[in-house]
Structure formats: C-alpha cells, structure tokens
Amino acid sequence: MRNNKKKTLEQFIAEANTIHSNKYEYIGPYVNRFLKIRIKCQVHGEFMHYHPIRFRGIAFSKAVELFNLTQKHDKIKSEYAYQNNIKLVRITYNDDIELCLKKLLDEHNLSEQKS
Numbered sequence: 114m115r116n117n118k119k120k121t122l123e124q125f126i127a128e129a130n131t132i133h134s135n136k137y138e139y140i141g142p143y144v145n146r147f148l149k150i151r152i153k154c155q156v157h158g159e160f161m162h163y164h165p166i167r168f169r170g171i172a173f174s175k176a177v178e179l180f181n182l183t184q185k186h187d188k189i190k191s192e193y194a195y196q197n198n199i200k201l202v203r204i205t206y207n208d209d210i211e212l213c214l215k216k217l218l219d220e221h222n223l224s225e226q227k228s
Contacts, residue, residue, distance in 0.1 A: 122139075122141050122142065125139065125150070126139045136154070137152045137153065137154055138152065138153040138154075139151075139152055139153075140152065140153055156191070202217055
C-alpha cells in the first residue's frame with residue numbers, strides 16, 4: 114500500500130540525493146510527486162525535472178520504463194557530445210524553440226545579416 118503522506122522539500126532532497134549520488138542541486142519548490150521541480154546540474158545548468166507519470170492509461174511500471182529509457186538516451190547523447198567536443202543544446206517542452214535557436218545563432222554570430 115502506498116504512503117500518501119506528503120514529503121517535505123527536505124525529505125525529497127534527501128531521497129533524490131541518495132538516488133542520484135548528490136549530483137544535482139534541488140532548487141524547489143517541491144509540491145508533490147506529480148509536479149516538476151527546478152534542478153541545477155553542474156553540466157547542463159538549470160532544468161525542470163519530470164517524474165515518470167502515467168499518461169493515456171498506461172501502467173505506472175510502463176511509464177517508469179519509458180522514463181528510464183529516455184534518461185538512457187539523454188545520457189548517450191550527452192556523452193557523445195562531450196567526447197566529440199560538440200555543444201549539445203537542450204530545449205525543453207516549455208521553451209520557445211525559435212527564440213532558443215535565435216539566441217544560439219546570435220551567440221555564434223550566425224544570425225541573418227540585415228542589409
């Protein structure tokens with residue numbers, strides 16, 4: 114039976130640090146296991162963490178399996194980019210893609226030149 118008692122931010126951080134070996138800084142706020150929390154990574158900067166959740170009626174075990182597969186693929190991409198000195202650009206679901214790409218192009222002086 115599942116314990117429905119809400120975790121505190123401190124409990125969440127302690128549990129997450131155990132799972133992820135103190136790899137991340139948890140900025141919060143932690144609301145519950147269904148909502149994302151802001152996390153800071155020394156390699157990738159700040160991002161929002163998404164827990165495995167059920168969607169479209171799939172079992173929670175399948176959601177966890179898909180979440181873990183996504184994390185595995187992200188790790189492969191990160192390692193490949195690092196090993197080959199490639200800047201990996203991460204655009205989250207909430208980001209404005211055009212704005213992110215424009216900013217990246219501007220940083221490298223590759224934006225359209227106005228005549």
